[in-house]
Amino acid sequence: MSKYIVSVIQNIGHRVIESIWRLGVGSRFFLLVLLKSGTSLRRFNLVIRELYFTGVLSLIIIVVSGLFVGMVLGLQGYETLQKYGSESAVGTLVALSLVRELGPVVAALLFASRAGSAITAEIGLMKATEQLAAMGLMAVDPVARVVAPRFWAGVISMPLLAAIFSVMGVLGGYLVTVVFIGVDQGTYWSQMQSAVDFRFDILNGFIKSCFFGVAIAAIAVFEGYDAPPTAEGVSGATTRTVVTSSLAILGLDFILTAFMFRGVS
C-alpha cells in the first residue's frame, strides 16, 4: 500500500518536473524564434504566404461563428432583459460581451484549432520527412525560414480575426433583435455606443487578442518543431497544440481581465 502511495507521489513529481522542463525548453525556443525573425521581416513575402494559410483560410469559420454567437447573444439577451423591461440594453449586452470577452476568446479558441493545429502538423510533418534537416544541410536555418514566418503570420492574423469576429457578432445581434424581433435600431446602436468605451473595452479587447495570437503561434510552432518525427508524434503534437493553447487562452484571459478591468465600472 505504502509502495503504491510512493509511486503515485513519484508520478506526480515526475509530471511536474517534466512540464516545468518543457516550459523551459518552449520558452527558450520562443526566444530563438524572436532572435531569428530578422529574415522573415526582411523577406516579408514569406510571412504573406503564411498569412494566406493562417488568416484567409480561417476567415470563413470566424465569420460564420461570429455571426451565430452574436445572434444567440441577441436572442438570449433579449429574452432575459425583456423580463426587466430593459430590452433596449440588448445592444450594450451584445457589444460588451463580444468586445471584451467573447470576441478575443472564442476567436482565439477557433484559431487555435483551425490554424494552430495546421501549423503544428505542417512543421511536424516537415520534420518527420527530413525536410527541416535537408534545409539545415542546405545552409538555411529552418527556424528562420520555416518557423519564424509561421509564427509572425499567426501573431498578425489573430487580432484581425478577433475584430472580424466581434463585428460579425454585433451584426448577428442586430439581425436578431432589430430585424427579427423589432427592437428599435436607433436604440440598439445608441445604447451600445454610450456603454462601449474605446479605451477600456475595444483597446483592451484588441490587446487581449494580440496576447492570444502570440501564445497560440508560439505554442503551435514549438509543438511542431519539437514533435517526434513519426506519425503518432505529429498527431500527438497537434492535439497538444489545441489543448495547450486553449488552456493558455483561458488562463491568459483571466489574468489579463484581472489587470485590465480591475477597479473599472
Next chain:
Amino acid sequence: MSSENLIEINDLNFSYNTRAILKGVHMTMPRGKVISIMGGSGSGKTTLLRLISGEIRPSAGYVKFSGDVVHELSRDKLFKLRRKMGMLFQFGALFTDLSVFDNVAFQMREHTDLPESMIRDLVLMKLDAVGLRGAHHLMPNELSGGMARRVALARSIALDPSLIMYDEPFTGLDPISLSVIGNLIRRLTDTLGMTSIVVTHDVQKSLKIVDYVYFIADGVIAAEGTPKEVMESTAPFVHQFIHGEEDGPVPFHYSGQSYRQDLDLGDTRV
C-alpha cells in the same frame, strides 16, 4: 593535405551517450570519385554522413573537408562549407509546400542574388540533367517515388557542390527507377567533377557504379577496396554481405542469454 583528396577522415570516434557507434574510422575520398559506404542496418553509416556535414561532433578524431577540420569551424564557416555539400535524403525530403521548380530554385534564392530570369535558366538546366524539365510545374505530392528522388537530386546539385552525399538512394524504388538513379549518380559525378558518397546496402546495384567501397561493421571498417577486389574477396564478412547469407560473422541472433534460459527451461548446460 594532398589536393586530390576532398575528404580525409582520421581516427573518427563517435558515441551516443555511452554507446560507441564509430570506433576509429579512417577514410580518404579523392575528388571526382564515387565512394560507397556499405554495412548492415544500424552500423553507423548515416552517423558518418552527419559527422561529415558537421551536424554532430565527433568524440575523437576529425573529418577534414578540403583542408578544414569540420567540427572546429564556426557556425558561419560551417554554413558556408555546407553550400559546397549536397545531400540526397532517403526519401528525397522535397519541400512539400513548394513546386518542383521552387524546390530546385530554393538554394539559389536563399544564397544568391541572381536575377529571376537566370534562376529560371539554371533550374531548367538542373531539371534537364535529371530528365524532368517537363515536370517543373508539378507539386511534390504529384510525383512518383523515383521522380521525387530525381528532383531531390537536381535540388542537391543546384549550387554545383563539390560533394554529394546519398543516404540510401535506392531504397523503395522499382528496378527501372533504381537504374535511372544509379546511372544519374555516376553521370553527374563525372560531368560535374563532384565527389559522391553513396551510403547503401544495395550491393549489386552500387558495385556497378562506384569506384571504391568501404564496409562498416560494429563501428570499424571491416573491409575496403575497388568493386573488383571486393567481389573476389574471400574475407568472411564481405562474402556474407555481398551474397546476403543469413548467418556468418554477422550473427542472425542478437546476443543475449541462452534460449533455454529465456524459455525458463532451466540451465541444463554443464
Next chain:
Amino acid sequence: MQRTTLDLWVGIFVIIGIAALMILSLKVGNLNLSGSTQSYVITGNFENIGGLKVRAPVKSAGVVVGRVTNIQFSTQTYDAIVTMDMDSRFLFPKDTFASILTSGLLGEQYIGLSAGGEGVMLKEGDKIMKTNSAMVLEELIGRFLFDKASE
C-alpha cells in the same frame, strides 16, 4: 497557387481585418476622432452618489456633454468628489446645477446639468457648487411612508 492570387487574398483579409477594427472603434466604441482631445475637467461634491459609476455620461437637456472620469471619497467633507471630463464645445455658467439622475426607473445613473444664469463660465479645474444627491429608493419610500403616516 499563383503568387498574385495569394497576395490578393491576403490583401483582402488584411483590409477586412482593419475595417473591422475601424468599425469597432468608430461605430461600436463611438471613438470621436475629431473632438476627443478637446475637453476640460470640472469637479463637484455630492453628498450621496447612489450607484453612479466611472464613465457614466454627463447630460444636459438629455444630450451627452461629458463623462465621469473619477469618483473619490473626501475625508475632509465626508462626501464624494466626482470628476467630469467635459466636451469643450459646451460651456456652462458658474452657477450650473448638477444632480444625479436615473434613466428610467431602474436604469443607469448619470449626472444631469441644468444651466444657471450667471455670465462667468466654468473652466478647467473649477468646481460646481450647487449639487443634488442621488435619489435612493429606500429613502424615498421611507419618506413617502412617513408622510402618509403623518397625514
